[in-house]
Amino acid sequence: NAGVMQNPRHLVRRRGQEARLRCSPMKGHSHVYWYRQLPEEGLKFMVYLQKENIIDESGMPKERFSAEFPKEGPSILRIQQVVRGDSAAYFCASSIGGRGNTGELFFGEGSRLTVL
Amino acid sequence: AQSVAQPEDQVNVAEGNPLTVKCTYSVSGNPYLFWYVQYPNRGLQFLLKYITGDNLVKGSYGFEAEFNKSQTSFHLKKPSALVSDSALYFCAVRDNRDDKIIFGKGTRLHILP
Numbered sequence: 001n002a003g004v005m006q007n008p009r010h011l012v013r014r015r016g017q018e019a020r021l022r023c024s025p026m027k028g029h030s031h032v033y034w035y036r037q038l039p040e041e042g043l044k045f046m047v048y049l050q051k052e053n054i055i056d057e058s059g060m061p062k063e064r065f066s067a068e069f070p071k072e073g074p075s076i077l078r079i080q081q082v083v084r085g086d087s088a089a090y091f092c093a094s095s096i097g098g099r100g101n102t103g104e105l106f107f108g109e110g111s112r113l114t115v116l
Numbered sequence: 117a118q119s120v121a122q123p124e125d126q127v128n129v130a131e132g133n134p135l136t137v138k139c140t141y142s143v144s145g146n147p148y149l150f151w152y153v154q155y156p157n158r159g160l161q162f163l164l165k166y167i168t169g170d171n172l173v174k175g176s177y178g179f180e181a182e183f184n185k186s187q188t189s190f191h192l193k194k195p196s197a198l199v200s201d202s203a204l205y206f207c208a209v210r211d212n213r214d215d216k217i218i219f220g221k222g223t224r225l226h227i228l229p
Contacts, residue, residue, distance in 0.1 A: 004159070031215065033217065035219070040221075041221065042122075042206070042219060042220060042221030042222045043160070043206060043219040043222070044219075045216065045217070045218055045219070048215060048216055055215065056214070056215075056216050058216075091159055091160070093159075093160075095215070097215060104150055104152075104162040104165055105150075105152075105160075105162070105208075105217060106162070107152075107159035107160040107161070108159050109157075109158060109159045110157075110158075110159055
């Protein structure tokens with residue numbers, strides 16, 4: 001049973017370009033979380049999705065950032081017109097989800113974005 | 117809204133000594149509490165969780181954590197530290213009324229040989 005798969009593991013972009021980060025959850029998991037990790041700042045919640053639905057995006061910047069989790073295919077975190085401050089590690093995690101779920105999150109290995 | 121505080125950025129412990137990594141939380145409803153560990157350039161790995169029941173929870177690699185409702189704390193403990201325990205540790209909380217999980221800033225644990 002494959003774990004959470006994130007790609008690319010490393011991405012380099014120039015200022016103004018777009019970054020697309022992909023996340024395939026564990027088999028059987030219908031909920032995906034995205035977090036951003038910066039040195040000295042810990043893990044910041046960005047967005048929580050289930051298939052075809054954004055449940056909570058309270059941690060997403062209002063501009064340039066968007067996320068989706070389509071019916072088919074991976075979840076995608078999209079950053080438009082990247083700036084140097086977007087350089088960070090972006091982690092995806094999945095869970096079974098739902099109100100009855102008390103379980104833990106399963107994390108991918110992260111995508112490390114560097115903006116030149 | 118829920119929140120988590122890890123008051124120590126770094127904890128240093130000699131190998132073989134007991135260790136404690138502190139965590140306090142705030143939620144409106146009943147808390148679900150978690151500890152995760154992160155090794156360099158890796159994703160987070162689940163260690164243990166408290167949902168309900170016994171306040172002392174045992175997890176992976178000999179770690180345990182104690183839920184204290186009156187102090188709103190969930191400190192991570194291990195009776196005898198190993199050098200291989202050196203890593204970044206995150207406490208996390210979920211309000212039982214929704215699915216959003218919030219993490220603390222992390223505590224870097226150094227086990228000194």
